[in-house]
Amino acid sequence: MVTPPLIELRGVRKRYGGSGGQPEVEVLHGIDLAVHAGEFVAIVGASGSGKSTLMNLLGGLDRPSSGSYFFEGRDVAALDADALAALRRQTFGFVFQGYHLIGSETAGENVELPALYAGLPAEERARRAQALLDQLGLDGKAQLRPHQLSGGQQQRVAIARALMNGGRVLLADEPTGALDSASGAEVMALLHALADRGHTIVLITHDREVAAQARRVVEIRDGCIVADRMNGAPVAGTSPVAAPALPPQDDAQARRATFFSELGEAARTASRGMGRNRLRTGLTLLGIVIGVASVIVMLAIGEGARQRVVEQMGTLGTTIMYLGGRAPDTGGPPGLITEEDLAALAELPEIAYVMPVIGDPIPVRQGRVERQVYVFAAQHFMPDVHQWKVALGRYHTEAEDRALTPLVVLGHRAQQHFFPGVADPRGRQLLIGDSPFEVIGTMAERGAESGAQSYDDMVFIPYSAGRARVYRVQTQPDYTVIAAASPEQVGPAEQAIRRVLLARHGREDFAISNAAARLQAEAETRRSMTMMLGLIATVSLVVGGIGVMNVMLMTVRERLREIGIRMAVGARRRDVQRQFLTEAMLLTLAGGVAGVGVGLAVGIGLIAAGAAVVFSVSAMLLAFGCAAATGLVFGFMPARTAARLDPVVALAGE
Template sequence: MVSAAPFLDCAPGVPLISLQGIRRQYGGQGGQPAVQVLHGIDLEIGAGEFVAIVGQSGSGKSTLMNLLGCLDQPSSGSYRFNGQDVARLDGDELALLRREAFGFVFQGYHLIPTESARENVEVPALYAGTPEEERAQRAAALLGRLGLAEKLHLRPNQLSGGQQQRVSIARALMNGGHIILADEPTGALDSHSGAEVMALLHELADAGHTIILITHDREVAAQARRVIEIRDGRIVADSGAQAVRTPARALPAPRSAPVSPGLQFWSDLREAARTAWRGMRLNRSRTALTLLGIVIGVASVIVMLAIGEGARRQVMERMGTMGTAILYIGSKAPATGGPAGQLSEEDLQAVRELPEIARVLPVIGDPITVRHGRADKQVYVFAASEEMPAVHHWPVAQGRYYTAAEDQGLAPLVVLGHKAHQHFFPDTPNPLGRQLLIGNSPFEVIGVMSERGADSGAQSYDDMVFIPYNAGRARVYQAQTQPDYVVVQARSSEVVHAAEASMHRLLLARHGREDFGIGNAAARIQAEAETRRSMTVMLGLIAAVSLIVGGIGVMNVMLMTVKERTREIGIRVATGARQRDILRQFMTEAVLVTWVGGSVGVLAGLLVGGADCRGCAGGVFRDRDVRRICLRGRDGIAVWLHARQGRRARLDPVVALSGDLR
């Protein structure tokens, strides 16, 4: 912070204020007519003087006061304050001069309506960097000295005119008030209150303060010790300057202990946030409408993204490893001719040992006659290992699935599909322990799968029955020497292509020729996922329009707020606020409004979006839609299509996945 010492230390024999040839002109640019308000003002005012500048309305006295208080700059001429040329001071130094040297008392009081009496008095000390506790104590002491000890927490609209003027005088004295610039201080007061204010000014003058009183009332001006008359922008009379004397101030300027820039920044920011929050509370309707725009924008973005992402994840969860990390292996005749290859148990075990592979599921399936009592039906009998539910993310609804030990022990166990249960045991809610005849072999029912559905044009999963792989080979498919196809689950969707390449190298090395085919279902499913991700982005962009509209609303409200509060800005500038202080104040308000609206919007978006995500499978995507997505192009489609045609299901799953089957 720039030191105030060069401004306040009085040099012997140097007038406190010296004006030479001061002129002030308005307009004259852009084709506008020039208006000359001040015409070559020469004036000297010494420290400790009580000066009244009197003149009619339009004489230029208020313009002169603004120049003296460094609220305006002359068009030409020289203004020296305590021997220093004011024209050479930058913006921060001018703010420092207003803050440390001047105290303004206005006819209209010019108090900030949202602040209490004490907080209004504290404003100059706030910009001077005075600690919060110290400025509160000093403001209370000043108000108590002026007879307002019981009015500290009242706002300006709760005070009389005389009380408001005393608050403005206390504010002028907050940083010492070496020079009191009083613009028509009694103009809006009754005679009794006016007399009280003039008595206070006399008391301050006796205490050594320099008083410059601007008035059009000659009776008020006559109470000053020096009267300067101004007319048409010129000084026409001056009763004469008193001898310059060194003031003995009863209220010395406060000098606080130095505060570190970091602490000062956070103190200023906290005060700006407090003022902003109070302004939001006092303007509830406008604040609520502004917040509503932000809340709608933020919540819309979150809800749209949540719906899109939730639906995508729901679909991907239903697909599970059937889509995003699944590959298929099948035997085929090599392109160079010769018999079709054979997938042995040793081949499958070698594939299981690859680091990119999580599970290997050999599958044999055929339509077989299944009987129970008088009910018989051609049913697709799905023989696979105990890992089938985990690979296909398909839970058991009743009972359990068979274990690896039961599979190795050739246990005659069967798990029913949902519709198979209804067909063979229509009157038995719990069929566990009952017997089914599959082909010529009896199997015990140990579980019922949950309802899953069917792919378009294919036999329903729910019509099938599921038996252990080894038991199926030994008891039902004795002629089967190898699996119809093998489902391979990679450890993650990120390593699917690496897993495909590793399996290809492994099987090529073991067979010596390419008599096998590898189908990558993940690529197709990942394309579907990318499509849904693009839809999510599109929904997010649409929702972002609402957010942009909300942001524009905040900017518009902040612009209107600045225009509405030009009076407050002027008060803060007059009490020593720098440009960055004003900017910080309004930026803090904008950030606070945005933060509150954004927080509420995020909360609302999470609540609504969370509910939408939980219901997306039943709303945005119905269960049957999810099943179709999950099952389309997956393992067994060729088997089911050919089962419907009554043919043996020993097909190349790679061809099935390519969509060439009809």
């Protein structure tokens, strides 16, 4: 029974050019080749004969322009980029003339690379890499960088890397070309030993003496196979190195690479890259730091100003206006606001509440305690007008107001003044002026209006009971609180009030204090200023992001060969994209952390100088999130560029 070939090429052609006005060049002319499992084949030919192109096709680094390539009966030419990466990861191991080791990685990390993309756990990767290095005579060399190793040692590291995922098929492109004769002999001895252990070896060389050591020699000339012959017994290697006893391959190469393992590898590589280019990294980070710090400081200043306005608005109300009589500008007695006037105003659709108020400091006594207290007489909806809650008990009702019922609600501190240590003063009596009033509740703590007495020191009684029992000589309210139906109706409500009173009085003998409109205008101005400051600060982040994109594009160009190496050992496009996107994210996140620190330091300095600065956790998270988004947005294009590189072109890059 004839065993089907492991690798089979049928009429494979490879052409370059033919687009963009470039002439088309055919490098391979209808190659037919079959390689069986366990063979040691040398493909020999002069420079430019097409042997390296053939190796790239065999290893899934390149695709044929036409023809068919079957691996174990599967049409490789029909595979997409990720499927080709899986084939390289699971099956092929590459040994290059220039070693193609990643200079920033240690020998051990270079060997581990294929297993990383196969999803092997970190501990198992390290153990297996160390075992391979030991068996190839590189014990104690795992932590050395490639530049600290000799050429022969670097090539052994490359062989160990090729074997990391099992290396069923080893593709060796001029593996002895850059070595002295002794090191070259050692490498050939290793290849013989691997062939003896069942690995399929495809050796690419221009050296006929090296090719003669293979068990089968395929000669290629001008893109065509001109000879294919079997050799006798292989030439014995002269290397004193014993053939390595390879650890058995498990199913790691069949597993998908784990996200966190690759993310950790990307972060580690990124941090090393940042360390190698400290000046460039620092300058790039500076833009992100300035942007994040600016956003935090500008928003903190804006928030401080906004909170001041909000405090005022919370006290005065966002819909409240104050109405009172005054002498007209043309002369004459002050105007009087009558109950009929207030009833007419209450009918306006723009107005929600019309609340006359009488209030003066008068003596209030409870037992032996007597204090001069501001007694606030108003209608039953006072808590709704001022958006003020009753903390204990209740407020009086409309019916109780009409019935002149002597009830009183205490301000927060008034309760403490008159009933110290009493948790619930309801049912107790207060003598207000010369009239007794029953306590029915306590208001929540509120504070004072700007420049006014604290509401918490006051006591609150029904308007009608106040006029009848306390303020007997009062003929009209001290002032009237008018609440618009909504914040948007404040302006129209003021105009409507003016229109009604002018019609009723015939002259402007009244004054309207529109505190809500002034506060809303100021708050809106502050909000707009904060937004503008935030947008200006965000520009710094955008500029910093453009710097990140520029640096990452430079990084991709500088690391073309590394990208090609990662693809050769089985990295998928998304692995390469994640690698460079993680580097961009790490750069901006480092800048974000530093920017938050700088922003806090600047803000603390401003607070010490007396500025109104209010730090917001949400603003900090926003700034930090913007920094992360900057890395994601501006790092995507360089990462995508790296991921879409042709592996052959990348390997040839400097």
